[in-house]
Amino acid sequence: MNGIHDMGGMHGFGSIPREANEPVFHADWERRMFAMTLTAMGRRVFNVDEFRRAIERIPPADYLRSSYYERWLRALTALLIEKGVAGADAVEAACAIAAQGAPADAPGTARAAVERKDDAAAAPRIATGAGDYRLRGDPNFPARFKVGERVRARNLNPEQHTRLPRYARGRHGLIRRDWGVFALPDTHAHGGGANPCHCYSVQFDGRELWGEDHPAGESVLLDLWEPYLEPGGGDDAGSRHSGQTARARPVRAATRVKKGKR
Amino acid sequence: MSDRDHPEHNAPETGPALRVKALEALLVEKGLVDPAALDAIVEQYEYRVGPRLGARVVARAWLDAEFRVRLLNDAVSAIGELGIPSGPEGEHLMVVENTPDAHNLIVCTLCSCYPWPVLGLPPAWYKSFAYRSRAVADPRGVLREFGVELAPDVEIRVWDSSAELRYMVLPMRPDGTENLNEEQLAALVTRDAMIGTGVVRYPAQTARRAAE
Numbered sequence: 001m002n003g004i005h006d007m008g009g010m011h012g013f014g015s016i017p018r019e020a021n022e023p024v025f026h027a028d029w030e031r032r033m034f035a036m037t038l039t040a041m042g043r044r045v046f047n048v049d050e051f052r053r054a055i056e057r058i059p060p061a062d063y064l065r066s067s068y069y070e071r072w073l074r075a076l077t078a079l080l081i082e083k084g085v086a087g088a089d090a091v092e093a094a095c096a097i098a099a100q101g102a103p104a105d106a107p108g109t110a111r112a113a114v115e116r117k118d119d120a121a122a123a124p125r126i127a128t129g130a131g132d133y134r135l136r137g138d139p140n141f142p143a144r145f146k147v148g149e150r151v152r153a154r155n156l157n158p159e160q161h162t163r164l165p166r167y168a169r170g171r172h173g174l175i176r177r178d179w180g181v182f183a184l185p186d187t188h189a190h191g192g193g194a195n196p197c198h199c200y201s202v203q204f205d206g207r208e209l210w211g212e213d214h215p216a217g218e219s220v221l222l223d224l225w226e227p228y229l230e231p232g233g234g235d236d237a238g239s240r241h242s243g244q245t246a247r248a249r250p251v252r253a254a255t256r257v258k259k260g261k262r
Numbered sequence: 263m264s265d266r267d268h269p270e271h272n273a274p275e276t277g278p279a280l281r282v283k284a285l286e287a288l289l290v291e292k293g294l295v296d297p298a299a300l301d302a303i304v305e306q307y308e309y310r311v312g313p314r315l316g317a318r319v320v321a322r323a324w325l326d327a328e329f330r331v332r333l334l335n336d337a338v339s340a341i342g343e344l345g346i347p348s349g350p351e352g353e354h355l356m357v358v359e360n361t362p363d364a365h366n367l368i369v370c371t372l373c374s375c376y377p378w379p380v381l382g383l384p385p386a387w388y389k390s391f392a393y394r395s396r397a398v399a400d401p402r403g404v405l406r407e408f409g410v411e412l413a414p415d416v417e418i419r420v421w422d423s424s425a426e427l428r429y430m431v432l433p434m435r436p437d438g439t440e441n442l443n444e445e446q447l448a449a450l451v452t453r454d455a456m457i458g459t460g461v462v463r464y465p466a467q468t469a470r471r472a473a474e
Contacts, residue, residue: 008371008422010395016407018387024308029282031308035300036282036289038350043294052373068374068389074276077285086288094284136354163424165371167398178356182426199425210399218418220398223425 001053001159002166009167009210030069036074045080049189053161054078136180136194143198143226149175150232151202153224161189163230167221171208172232174219177201184225197226236247312382315346316430317451319357319380320462321444324435333357333432341380352428353380359432359460364417367405367458368429369397375423377430381456388457398422408459431456436464 025031041048053076055063055083063071080086085095145151155170156162163185180202183194206218263453319341322328325390333340336357338348348355355377358366371394374406376384385414401418405411412418421429433455439447442464454460 005372007395007400010391013390013392013395016387016392016396016404019391020383022385024312024383025304027279029279031283031304032286032300033278036286036295038303039295039299040289041387044469045294047376055373058472064391068280068386073281077281080289085294090288091281091284092289095281098280098284098287150417161373165422165424166373179425179427185425191431192448199427203419215402217415218401218420220422222422223427225425243285258289 001028001056001161002157003056004063005056006166010163025237033049033069033073033076037072040080042074042083043085045085047157048189049161049183050079050191051075051163052185053189054082056161062243101142120167135182138181138196141176141196141198145175145200145229145231146197147175147178151175151200151229152232153204153222153228154230158186160186162186164224165222167209168202168204168222168224172203173202173204173208173222175200176203179223182225184227186225186227197224199223200229202229265418266333266461298357298417307378307383311349311378313380313451313453313456314448315341316377316380316453317448318344318444319346320432320451321448322458323357323432324439324447325444331466334359337430340342346379348428349379351375353376354427355379357430357432358419358421360434360461362416362434364419365405365412365458366396366429366431367401368423369394369430370421370423371395371398372422375428377428380430381453385453407460408454410459410461426435433460433462436462437463439464 015148018234020028037051040046046054057073058066058071059076061075068072077091081088081091134260150172151174152172153164153168155171156164157169177200179199181196182199184197187195190206200223201221202224203219203221206214206220209220273310286295286300287296287303289299319333322344323333329343332343334357338353340357341349341355360366361386368376369388374384374389390461394406398420401420402412405418423429434449435447436450442450450462450464450466451459452462455462
């Protein structure tokens with residue numbers, strides 16, 4: 001989907017807003033909504049690709065004026081209704097009840113006072129269903145591309161969910177790593193099944209993405225599913241579009257790291 | 263033009279606060295969520311998981327060459343050695359190493375993908391439209407805004423987290439830290455250095471720490 005969410009390379013958003021001593025959450029409703037969303041994903045009410053699709057479906061003007069967790073809330077609500085967990089009327093009725101004032105022990109008021117200790121080992125196990133680890137090494141899904149191969153990101157403009165950003169479409173790059181097999185978001189986000197296929201780390205030279213005037217020595221690495229890619233063709237004579245200039249050395253990820261010297 | 267994360271500190275219960283309360287009541291009634299379990303999830307992400315974990319990983323990698331190799335080859339197993347479990351947004355963790363020749367920067371242009379198990383939840387700026395739009399097309403400008411000026415011949419690799427891989431940067435160990443122990447080294451490592459918008463400095467030039 002050519003949505004507002006696909007922001008790579010856009011201009012006009014200004015400087016990056018940074019907050020000193022930023023808290024993890026800025027309001028109690030963010031805490032509760034975050035935890036509910038993880039729970040719903042963990043219980044397979046919807047998967048992470050459906051959740052991303054629901055966020056991207058927010059009309060662009062609303063997307064831009066909403067805060068990050070307001071977008072989550074909108075997506076969560078839409079998916080609960082879509083999945084039949086609650087009717088739209090039930091959500092509105094619950095809001096009306098909540099507006100009349102909640103009892104003192106209402107959910108959302110209790111919060112454990114815990115000292116911050118960054119001890120993840122004590123964590124409850126939560127699954128979002130993002131990427132089944134066992135699937136990654138499944139030999140039943142052969143890889144179409146090899147590490148080091150030139151590819152071109154296809155010029156796809158699907159109306160549905162995709163994880164191929166606009167800025168890379170039609171551009172040439174180099175396969176740097178084969179990550180193994182993952183569910184294809186384009187179908188997984190729409191009830192169309194997981195359609196497992198290989199996902200690759202693809203390196204694009206900055207000048208290939210942004211033009212000849214772009215500074216040398218910059219590249220972007222994207223993780224792209226096999227259906228997003230086609231053979232890049234060409235040989236060294238085509239290096240202008242190869243995704244690798246003399247300045248962009250291969251990333252270490254392409255080979256196993258050797259022991260020894262830093 | 264700016265994101266509006268987050269204007270409503272402890273606002274009265276209107277808008278999203280009201281809707282969330284209503285949703286929670288509804289989902290409790292449906293048996294989908296348990297308020298105590300929600301508390302545990304919030305506690306996990308608010309208090310237990312955060313960039314101090316990533317800093318421990320970095321310090322260990324600086325001190326233990328064998329661990330560093332394992333970390334770069336299989337980050338999930340390596341962080342497990344330190345008692346840091348994998349989890350959502352970290353099942354497929356990849357650590358990329360800064361060197362004198364190459365600097366790495368992590369972004370998610372499409373949404374907000376971030377390595378939760380080692381860095382916790384992302385700061386608002388990481389999710390901002392400005393960072394998402396600029397990091398891939400103007401990484402040097404972004405770095406400059408964060409006070410990082412790289413030599414012109416240092417290559418920049420921007421990792422746009424478009425799939426299920428999640429990235430963390432292994433920053434360079436600063437000079438002069440040969441006598442510091444693991445804990446002291448970890449205290450130098452900032453969250454931004456593990457995203458790639460910062461570098462680790464010694465002595466720390468500002469009081470900013472990863473927990474900010």
